[in-house]
Amino acid sequence: EAGVAQSPRYKIIEKRQSVAFWCNPISGHATLYWYQQILGQGPKLLIQFQNNGVVDDSQLPKDRFSAERLKGVDSTLKIQPAKLEDSAVYLCASSLEADSPLHFGNGTRLTVT
Amino acid sequence: RKEVEQDPGPFNVPEGATVAFNCTYSNSASQSFFWYRQDCRKEPKLLMSVYSSGNEDGRFTAQLNRASQYISLLIRDSKLSDSATYLCVVLNYGGSQGNLIFGKGTKLSVKP
Numbered sequence: 141e142a143g144v145a146q147s148p149r150y151k152i153i154e155k156r157q158s159v160a161f162w163c164n165p166i167s168g169h170a171t172l173y174w175y176q177q178i179l180g181q182g183p184k185l186l187i188q189f190q191n192n193g194v195v196d197d198s199q200l201p202k203d204r205f206s207a208e209r210l211k212g213v214d215s216t217l218k219i220q221p222a223k224l225e226d227s228a229v230y231l232c233a234s235s236l237e238a239d240s241p242l243h244f245g246n247g248t249r250l251t252v253t
Numbered sequence: 254r255k256e257v258e259q260d261p262g263p264f265n266v267p268e269g270a271t272v273a274f275n276c277t278y279s280n281s282a283s284q285s286f287f288w289y290r291q292d293c294r295k296e297p298k299l300l301m302s303v304y305s306s307g308n309e310d311g312r313f314t315a316q317l318n319r320a321s322q323y324i325s326l327l328i329r330d331s332k333l334s335d336s337a338t339y340l341c342v343v344l345n346y347g348g349s350q351g352n353l354i355f356g357k358g359t360k361l362s363v364k365p
Contacts, residue, residue: 182355
């Protein structure tokens with residue numbers, strides 16, 4: 141079974157620039173998550189999709205972050221404009237259903253300078 | 254009180270030692286519980302689910318105490334390869350959807 145694919149693996153940008161991350165979940169997984177993991181902390185949920193609908197985006201800083209999953213498969217997460225405190229690893233995960241174990245991608249390590 | 258709290262690390266133990274991690278959660282309605290393992294600069298991976306009756310997988314034993322809102326993970330005969338960060342994860346339901354809450358993690362370092 142192919143795992144969760146994410147790209148890019150690394151990204152370095154200056155503050156106020158824009159950046160986008162891409163995620164392809166495991167085939168057949170209805171639920172897709174974006175997490176932010178700051179160094180030394182556990183992953184923090186940014187947004188959860190069930191198919192192509194958003195079910196939880198309560199912790200997404202909507203003034204600068206946006207995410208979509210238009211066809212219920214791939215997803216993109218965008219930050220515009222980036223701030224220094226956005227430096228983190230952005231993890232995409234998918235699961236068969238909302239209460240099934242998560243399968244994580246390798247993550248995108250973002251550095252904002 | 255944070256939703257999921259774990260023992261502050263790091264734990265530095267010799268090979269063969271037994272080590273225990275604790276985790277407390279604040280939401281008494283939490284439904285499911287998990288331990289994930291995260292290696293340095295890698296993604297978290299599911300280690301084991303935690304069942305009410307307690308469960309064991311080889312050298313790993315997970316326990317749940319709903320009354321005290323407490324979860325534990327015991328590792329016996331620790332190996333060098335057990336060195337990692339262990340994340341306690343709690344599933345809460347809000348409406349019809351589950352929401353997984355991660356603890357900060359406890360770092361384990363097993364030394365020869």
